[in-house]
Amino acid sequence: MKSIFKAFQLGLQKTKTTLVRRIHGIFSGVQSWDEDCYEDLEAALIGTDLGVEVSTELVDDIRARYERGEIQTTEDIMKVGHEMVAGILDAGSVPPLNLATDGPTVILMVGVNGSGKTTTAAKLAHMFKQEGKKVLLGAADTFRAAGTEQLRIWAERIDCEVVAGTQGGDAAAVAYDVVQAACNRNMDIALIDTAGRQHTRRNLMAELEKMRRTMGKAMPGAPHEVWLTVDASTGTNALIQAREFGKIFAITGLILTKLDGTGKGGVVVAIRRELGHPVRFVGLGEETDDLQPFDADMFARALFE
Numbered sequence: 001m002k003s004i005f006k007a008f009q010l011g012l013q014k015t016k017t018t019l020v021r022r023i024h025g026i027f028s029g030v031q032s033w034d035e036d037c038y039e040d041l042e043a044a045l046i047g048t049d050l051g052v053e054v055s056t057e058l059v060d061d062i063r064a065r066y067e068r069g070e071i072q073t074t075e076d077i078m079k080v081g082h083e084m085v086a087g088i089l090d091a092g093s094v095p096p097l098n099l100a101t102d103g104p105t106v107i108l109m110v111g112v113n114g115s116g117k118t119t120t121a122a123k124l125a126h127m128f129k130q131e132g133k134k135v136l137l138g139a140a141d142t143f144r145a146a147g148t149e150q151l152r153i154w155a156e157r158i159d160c161e162v163v164a165g166t167q168g169g170d171a172a173a174v175a176y177d178v179v180q181a182a183c184n185r186n187m188d189i190a191l192i193d194t195a196g197r198q199h200t201r202r203n204l205m206a207e208l209e210k211m212r213r214t215m216g217k218a219m220p221g222a223p224h225e226v227w228l229t230v231d232a233s234t235g236t237n238a239l240i241q242a243r244e245f246g247k248i249f250a251i252t253g254l255i256l257t258k259l260d261g262t263g264k265g266g267v268v269v270a271i272r273r274e275l276g277h278p279v280r281f282v283g284l285g286e287e288t289d290d291l292q293p294f295d296a297d298m299f300a301r302a303l304f305e
Contacts, residue, residue, distance in 0.1 A: 007292055008302035011284030015265035016303055019048050020078075027074050033066050041077075048263060049235040050085075051270030058084050082304035085269055089296035094278040098224045098252065104136070104182040106190045106215060106222035108175075110208060110249065111229035112241055113196030116257035116283060118147055120229050121193040122154030123291035124281070128189045129160065136185065138178030138192035139164035140171045140211065151193055158288065161185070171195065171207060172214040179218035192223070205248045212249075225252045227280060230271075232256045235264035242271050253280035256294075260284050268299065 009016075022044035026037055038059050045055035062080055065071045071080065099105045107124070109117045118141070125135045137155050139162060141147035148164045155162040163181050165174035175192055182190035194211070197204035215222040228251045230238040238256070245251060254277045259265050268279055279294040 004292055004295070005298050005302065007284045007290065008282075008295070008298045011260040011282065011290075011292075012265050012299070012302045014261070014263045015048055015259075018263040019044060019266075019303070022047070023074050023077060027077070033063075038063055045266070048266035049239075049270060050266035051239070051273060054084075054088065054266075054269055054273055078304040082300045085303065086297050086300035088269055088273050089279070089299060094294075100219075100221065100224050103219060104179075104187045104190045105224045106179055106182065106192065106219065107225045107227060108192050108194065108208075108211070108215070108223040109227055109229060110194055110245065110251075111196060112198055112231075115196065115229040115231045115241075117196065117229045118150050118193050119154070120255055120257055120281075120283065120291060121191045122151065122158060122160075123283075123288055125155075125160045125189075125191055126158045126288050127291060128191075129158065133188035134186065135160055135189045135191065136178065136182045136187045137162040138175065138190060140174040140178065140192050141195040142167060142169045142171045142174060143195040147193070147195065172211045175211045176214045176218045179215050179222050183219060208249055226250060227253045227255050228277075229255045229257055232259040232265055232267055232282075233262035235262070235267050236270075238267050239270050239274065242275055242277060246275060246277065251277055253278050255279075255281045255283070255291075257283035260290075265303065268294075 026040045030037060042055050042059045045058060046052060058081060062077055109121050111117050125137055128135045137151060137160055139148040139151045142165050152162055163178045178190055178192050226249060228242060228245050230241050232238060242254060256268055256279060259282050281291050282294050284290045284292055
């Protein structure tokens with residue numbers, strides 16, 4: 001099994017390759033760094049979706065250090081980038097999980113269509129089972145028959161119990177049943193998958209609020225965590241989704257999926273800087289073990305070292 005850091009390196013390879021090539025192309029053979037260099041550098045950073053604010057701040061810092069004679073090479077630039085990104089993501093500022101003190105911890109998975117919620121829910125279930133926890137999966141995506149079937153297939157693959165409703169049924173009722181079943185079966189974790197929904201569809205967002213109220217009736221305090229899955233390959237759109245979902249629903253953490261297939265991995269930094277939502281996990285590949293707990297320093301190292 002590859003190390004966690006190796007997983008981050010492989011997952012961020014496309015983003016890093018894009019960034020490193022552009023930085024070397026900008027500064028190689030340049031006798032003196034000028035404003036054209038800095039403008040090109042800022043464009044390169046924005047191209048990885050670090051965000052305008054972070055990119056501008058990083059370029060300003062690099063310019064100031066260069067003028068003070070503290071840095072001279074592209075390797076120096078990468079070190080400064082590592083330092084700043086790690087500082088923004090700062091793992092020490094991430095709050096611990098809100099685990100239930102009595103009964104199962106209920107985790108609600110939300111996100112737009114195609115963000116990878118169902119696969120991520122299954123991978124999370126596998127991870128928690130590896131930690132020795134009893135996990136129940138809930139299929140509250142009543143819009144897609146394929147969504148429920150996909151979760152059932154995953155549940156069989158990872159040997160995990162699942163509670164599902166019928167297509168077209170009341171998603172809130174399914175969520176209620178999942179929480180009750182988790183309590184009755186003495187589960188440690190209940191992971192509830194939901195239908196993908198665009199944040200612009202108010203009726204679907206209202207359904208999530210109904211689910212939250214219904215789960216609270218089945219178990220006071222539920223859901224204990226609400227995790228938004230966002231597809232990292234959508235770049236800035238992932239930031240927009242996180243911003244809009246957060247206006248309507250209390251998000252307690254983010255899961256960045258498909259990070260391995262994009263050159264826009266910097267969006268993790270932009271989301272953290274603007275919204276402050278803790279990034280809980282990142283998807284770094286297709287295998288069951290490729291969902292990794294987020295580590296700020298490992299992310300920064302893999303991106304800039």
